Every structure is written in C-alpha cells, then in structure tokens.
Amino acid sequence: MVRLLLLFSIQKIAHLWIGLRIKTYADNNNASVSNVIYKDNTVTGATDYGVIIVQDYTNTGETGTATAGITINNVSFQGTNSVATASSATMVKVLCYPGDCTGTWNWSGLKTSGGKKGTNVGGAPITGYTF
Numbered sequence: 137m138v139r140l141l142l143l144f145s146i147q148k149i150a151h152l153w154i155g156l157r158i159k160t161y162a163d164n165n166n167a168s169v170s171n172v173i174y175k176d177n178t179v180t181g182a183t184d185y186g187v188i189i190v191q192d193y194t195n196t197g198e199t200g201t202a203t204a205g206i207t208i209n210n211v212s213f214q215g216t217n218s219v220a221t222a223s224s225a226t227m228v229k230v231l232c233y234p235g236d237c238t239g240t241w242n243w244s245g246l247k248t249s250g251g252k253k254g255t256n257v258g259g260a261p262i263t264g265y266t267f
Contacts, residue, residue, distance in 0.1 A: 147177045147178070148177075148178045149177070149178070149179045149180070149182070150179075150180045150181055151180070151181040151182075151183070152181075152182060152183070153182065153183050153184040153185070154182060154184055154185045154186075154188055155177075155179030155182040155185065155186045155187060155219050155221070156174055156177060156179060156186070156187045156188075156217070156219065157185070157187070157188045157189070158172060158188075158189040158190075158208060158211070159188070159189075159190055159193040160190070160191045160193060160203070160206045160208070161193055161194065162191070162192050162193060162194050162199055162201075162203045163194070163203070164203075164206060165203060165204060165205030165206060166205050166206075167205070167206050167207075168206065168207040168208070168209065169206075169207070169208045169209070170207070170208075170209040170210055170239075171209070171210045172210065172211045172212070173212050173213075173214055174211075174212070174213045174214070174217050174245075174246075175213075175214040175215045175217070175245070176214075176215035176216055176217065177217045177218075177219075178217075178218050179217075179218070179219040179220065179221075180220045181220065181221070181222060182219070182220075182221040182222065182225055182251075183221070183222050183224070183225055184225055184226070185221070185225060185226050185227075185228075185229055185254075186219035186220070186221040186225065186226070186227045186228060186248055186250075186251065187219055187227070187228045187229070187246070187248070188226075188228075188229045188230075189208065189211065189229070189230045189231070189232075189237075189260070190202070190229065190230070190231040191203050191206045191208065191231060191232055191233055191236065191237075191258075192231055198231075200231075202231050202232050202233040202236070202257070202258055203233060204233045204236065205233075205236070206233070206236060207236050207237075207238060208232060208236065208237045208238075208260070209237075209238045209239040210238075210239035210240050210241070211237075211239075211241050211243075211260075212240065212241065212242045212243065212245070213242070213243045213244070213245035213246035213264075213265075214245045215245050216245060216247065217245050217246045217247065218247050218249075219246065219247070219248045219249070220248075220249050220250045221248070221249075221250040221251035222250060222251060223250055223251055224251065224252075225250065225251035225252070226251055226252045226253075226254045226255075227248040227249070227250065227251045227252065227253060227254050228246075228248060228253070228254035228255075228256075228265075228267065229254050229255055230254075230255065230256045230257065230258070230260045230262070231255075231257045231258060232257065232258030232259070232260050233258055234258050234259055235259075236258070237258060237259070237260035237261070238261070239261070240261075241260055241261050241262045241263065242263055242264050243262050243263065243264045243265035244263070244264030244265070245264075246264075246265050253267050254267055255267060
C-alpha cells in the first residue's frame with residue numbers, strides 16, 4: 137500500500153473562482169485521494185466556491201452526481217485556514233458518493249465567511265465545522 141500525504145500550507149489565494157479544492161474525475165473509478173492537509177491558508181474573494189471537494193468532475197465541468205469507487209480519505213484543516221468568498225459564492229461544497237469519503241475529516245481549522253453556507257452531500261464524516 138502506498139501512503140501519500142498532500143500538504144497545502146501558507147498559501148494566499150485571491151480573487152479566483154475557487155479557493156481550495158479536491159476534484160476527482162467522474163470516470164476514474166477505483167481511484168483514491170488520501171491524507172490531505174490544508175494548513176494556514178488564506179482565501180479572499182473566491183467568486184464560485186471557497187472550498188470544493190467533489191467526485192464528479194469532467195473536462196466540461198461537474199456532472200452533479202458523485203461517482204462510486206473513488207475514495208477520498210482523511211481531509212483536514214489545521215492551524216487557521218481563513219476562506220472569504222463573494223456574497224454570491226458557496227463557501228463549502230462537498231459531493232461524495234455515500235460511503236466513499238472516509239476516515240478523519242477534522243475541519244476545526246477552517247473558518248469561512250461571505251457567501252452561502254453550502255452542502256455536504258453523501259455524508260463525508262466532517263467534524264469541527266458546521267454547514
């Protein structure tokens with residue numbers, strides 16, 4: 137088994153469509169993303185999404201339906217991650233196939249402001265953050 141740690145730390149992201157993201161391709165079943173840590177990042181002025189984690193991405197955009205067989209495991213926000221979106225944007229969107237987002241999702245280090253609250257479709261086990 138290969139263990140991979142992705143650490144996104146001390147990034148300053150301003151005035152983009154999306155601040156922090158994990159997007160998996162819809163036709164990539166039997167794939168996984170594991171051990172992602174966002175630490176001490178600042179997003180300002182995101183126009184579409186502050187944070188987006190979805191399992192439905194294609195080259196032409198999102199399908200709106202999560203794909204089975206793509207595991208996203210252990211996603212955390214550590215330190216202080218400040219995400220400020222435009223008022224018309226969605227602060228957080230999570231779209232997982234039920235049971236495919238697993239492990240520890242401690243989001244106590246995420247603070248959002250500015251836009252619409254967002255959704256957790258598919259039941260990712262997020263703790264420390266309220267939609």
